[in-house]
Amino acid sequence: MPTHYTGDESTRRALDAYIKLSRARKVLGHRTGQLLADFGLTESQFGTLEALYFLGPMSQKDIGEKLLVSGGNMTMVINNLEKRGLVTRQRVQEDRRQFMVSLTDRGRRLVAEIFPAHAQNIVDLMGILSAEEQDHLGRLCKALGRQTREA
Amino acid sequence: MPTHYTGDESTRRALDAYIKLSRARKVLGHRTGQLLADFGLTESQFGTLEALYFLGPMSQKDIGEKLLVSGGNMTMVINNLEKRGLVTRQRVQEDRRQFMVSLTDRGRRLVAEIFPAHAQNIVDLMGILSAEEQDHLGRLCKALGRQTREA
DNA sequence: TATTGTTATACTCTATAACTATA
DNA sequence: TATAGTTATAGAGTATAACAATA
Numbered sequence: 001m002p003t004h005y006t007g008d009e010s011t012r013r014a015l016d017a018y019i020k021l022s023r024a025r026k027v028l029g030h031r032t033g034q035l036l037a038d039f040g041l042t043e044s045q046f047g048t049l050e051a052l053y054f055l056g057p058m059s060q061k062d063i064g065e066k067l068l069v070s071g072g073n074m075t076m077v078i079n080n081l082e083k084r085g086l087v088t089r090q091r092v093q094e095d096r097r098q099f100m101v102s103l104t105d106r107g108r109r110l111v112a113e114i115f116p117a118h119a120q121n122i123v124d125l126m127g128i129l130s131a132e133e134q135d136h137l138g139r140l141c142k143a144l145g146r147q148t149r150e151a
Numbered sequence: 152m153p154t155h156y157t158g159d160e161s162t163r164r165a166l167d168a169y170i171k172l173s174r175a176r177k178v179l180g181h182r183t184g185q186l187l188a189d190f191g192l193t194e195s196q197f198g199t200l201e202a203l204y205f206l207g208p209m210s211q212k213d214i215g216e217k218l219l220v221s222g223g224n225m226t227m228v229i230n231n232l233e234k235r236g237l238v239t240r241q242r243v244q245e246d247r248r249q250f251m252v253s254l255t256d257r258g259r260r261l262v263a264e265i266f267p268a269h270a271q272n273i274v275d276l277m278g279i280l281s282a283e284e285q286d287h288l289g290r291l292c293k294a295l296g297r298q299t300r301e302a
Numbered sequence: 303t304a305t306t307g308t309t310a311t312a313c314t315c316t317a318t319a320a321c322t323a324t325a
Numbered sequence: 326t327a328t329a330g331t332t333a334t335a336g337a338g339t340a341t342a343a344c345a346a347t348a
Contacts, residue, residue: 005205011270014277017289018179024292025176026219028169037340042314054156061329068177073315075331080314097324097329119162126165128298129291137291138168140284141175147279188317193337212306224339226308231337248306248347305348315338325328 021141032121039114040084044069044077046114049086049103053111057102059092086110172292183272190265191235195220195228197265200237200254204262208253210243237261 005012029043036046047067052058058066064074078101081087086107092098103111126134156163180194187197198218203209209217215225229252232238237258240250254262277285 005270007270010282011274013282013285013289014274015270017277017280017285017292018273020289020292020296021172021176022180023219024295025172027296029173030219033339042339044315059329068174068181069315070317071330072317072319072332076314079331092329095325095329099330119156119158119166122169123162123165125295125298126168128294129168131161131164133291134164134168136287138164138171140280140288140291141168141171143279144276145171145175145178147276184316193316195338210306220338221340222307223309223341224337227337230308246306246348250307303348306346307344308346309342309344311341311343313339316336318334319332320334321332322330323328324330325326 028122028125031125032118035114035117035121039110041114044073045081046118048077048081048101049107049111050115052087052101052103053108053115057100059098060101061098063101081107179273179276182276183269186265186268186272190261192265195224196232197269199228199232199252200258200262201266203238203252203254204259204266208251210249211252212249214252232258 005015033043036043041049044067048063051063051066055066060074060078061071063069063078064071067074069077078087078089082089085104087101088104089099089101092100129137156166184194187194192200195218199214202214202217206217211225211229212222214220214229215222218225220228229238229240233240236255238252239255240252243249243251280288
C-alpha cells in the first residue's frame with residue numbers, strides 16, 4: 001500500500017491522497033450502487049438515464065463524453081436500456097450519422113422513482129462533511145478531473 | 152446530471168461533490184491504468200501486488216478487505232496472478248482454512264519495475280494541487296471512506 | 303455453527319480494431 | 326478523409342449463492 005511507501009515526502013503525499021480518493025469513491029459507489037441494483041440498474045445505466053433526465057436528449061457521443069465511457073461501451077449501455085424500454089434512439093435528420101437518445105415515459109418514471117432515494121443516499125454519505133468541506137472537496141476534485149483530461 | 156438538479160441547496164451540494172469526486176477518480180484511474188495495462192495488469196491485480204509488496208504476505212481475506220474486493224473476486228484476481236507466476240498461495244498451518252498469499256521473486260521484480268513510473272504518474276496528476284490541498288483532499292476522503300464503512 | 307476459500311452463474315464493463323453509413 | 330455508431334473479440338470485474346474444508 002502506498003501508505004507504507006517510505007520514499008520522498010511529495011510522492012508519499014500524492015500517493016496517500018490518491019489512495020484515499022480511490023477508497024472513498026469505491027465505498028460511496030458501493031453504497032449508492034446497492035439501491036440501483038435493487039432496480040436492476042448499473043451505475044453506467046443509471047448515469048445515462050440521469051443525464052437524459054436532467055439535460056434532455058443527447059447523442060450517444062455526448063453521453064459517453066459526460067460519463068467518460070468509450071463509444072463501444074455506450075452502444076452496449078444504450079442497447080441494454082433500450083431492450084428494457086427505458087430509452088429510444090432516433091436518427092438525427094441533419095446528420096444521419098447520429099442517434100438522439102431520449103428517455104421513454106417509462107424511463108422518466110423510473111428516474112423519478114429512484115432519484116429521491118439515490119440523492120438522499122448521497123446526502124447521507126456526504127453528511128460526514130460540513131457544507132464547506134463538501135464544497136472544498138468539490139473544488140479540489142474538479143481541478144483534478146479537469147486538468148487531467150487536458151494534460 | 153446532478154449538476155443541473157434544482158432541488159434544495161444541501162442536496163445540490165452533496166450531489167455536486169459526489170459527481171466531481173467520481174469524475175476525478177475516473178479520470179485519474181484511466182490515466183494510471185494505461186501504464187498498468189502496458190504491463191498486462193488491471194487495477195485490482197496491481198493493487199494486490201502493491202499490497203503484498205509494501206505490507207508483506209496476507210490472506211486473501213485481508214487483501215480483499217484492503218482493496219474492497221469481494222471474496223469470489225479475490226479468488227479470481229489471485230488465480231490470474233498465480234497463473235502468471237507473480238504470487239503464490241501457501242496454506243496457513245495454524246488455520247488451514249486460510250491461504251497466505253506472497254509475491255514471487257518475479258512478482259516482486261515486476262512491482263519494483265512498475266512502481267516508480269506509477270508513482271510518478273500520480274505525483275504528476277496530483278501536481279495540479281498544492282501540498283496543502285493534497286493533504287486536505289486526503290483528509291476529506293479519509294473521512295468519507297471511513298465513515299461509510301461503519302454506518 | 304461460523305469462517306475461508308472455491309465454484310458456478312450470469313451480466314456488465316473495458317478497450318481495441320475493423321466495419322458501415324454518412325458528412 | 327473524418328466522424329457516429331456498430332460489431333466482434335477477448336478478457337476482467339461484479340455479486341450471489343451453494344459448496345467443501347476447517348475451526
